[in-house]
Amino acid sequence: MKENNIIKETSLIQKEVNTPTSEQFTSTAKLYATVFSGPPWNESVKCSLDGQFKGLDTPLGSRCSCGGIFVEAYPLEETVEYIKEESKKPKFKFQETVNAEGETIGFAWSYLTTPTKLAQSKWDNSDDQQKIINILEQKGIAPNQEIRYISECGVDPNFRGNGIANLLTDIVSGPETTVYRTNCFSPMMAVATRLEFTQIMGPEVIIDRSNKTIIETGRYINFLDNQNPQRTLFIKT
Numbered sequence: 001m002k003e004n005n006i007i008k009e010t011s012l013i014q015k016e017v018n019t020p021t022s023e024q025f026t027s028t029a030k031l032y033a034t035v036f037s038g039p040p041w042n043e044s045v046k047c048s049l050d051g052q053f054k055g056l057d058t059p060l061g062s063r064c065s066c067g068g069i070f071v072e073a074y075p076l077e078e079t080v081e082y083i084k085e086e087s088k089k090p091k092f093k094f095q096e097t098v099n100a101e102g103e104t105i106g107f108a109w110s111y112l113t114t115p116t117k118l119a120q121s122k123w124d125n126s127d128d129q130q131k132i133i134n135i136l137e138q139k140g141i142a143p144n145q146e147i148r149y150i151s152e153c154g155v156d157p158n159f160r161g162n163g164i165a166n167l168l169t170d171i172v173s174g175p176e177t178t179v180y181r182t183n184c185f186s187p188m189m190a191v192a193t194r195l196e197f198t199q200i201m202g203p204e205v206i207i208d209r210s211n212k213t214i215i216e217t218g219r220y221i222n223f224l225d226n227q228n229p230q231r232t233l234f235i236k237t
Helices: 022-037 076-087 115-122 126-138 164-172 188-194
Strands: 002-006 012-017 045-047 070-072 093-098 104-113 147-155 178-183 198-208 213-221 231-236
Touching (some): 076 104, 104 115, 126 231, 188 198
Parallel strands (some): 147 178
Antiparallel strands (some): 012 093
């Protein structure tokens, strides 16, 4: 395990591991729920019947219009199991950031896959699947060639703006061709430009760093995701 002091004279610690400990699985799962509960994801609760997500303004236990009940979007045990399953994937890399008190405030992980496997596992629509494979092939990546996929990256909202996501993403990238997808209003859009990733799918945006805002231009790169039009895809070779 490597540990390094990082970023803007803070007392944050980076921990890079191949297999997270039980404590790291749990702490990451808790932070995962916190990260994705707010904008732009707004996945604080989900309907027990149709699975639709709602943000922090929807009370836990309230009734959905379809008749279901809004339950936790990412229950602890379920989220721990999700991360454990992710950790079994080829050449899994996990990176954690903790503060001086030992609390997890950032995480990222990646693994090896192929364009075909990635498209089939992350896109339900067969048309989108083929478009993803085709776009990557146009970039010189064969459908069965190994690539590194950054599956998740998140930073505690209280610690954003310190460059943590940049460092996390950089560490779990490569050396293989690396791709990741994110919401067009996510802080990960700015990370992509910092680390010289190239957008190959989804809405085109302008990042206003001075005001910390992201503005859609009304244009898009190659095509829009049929399931989630705000989804983007980036590559770094």
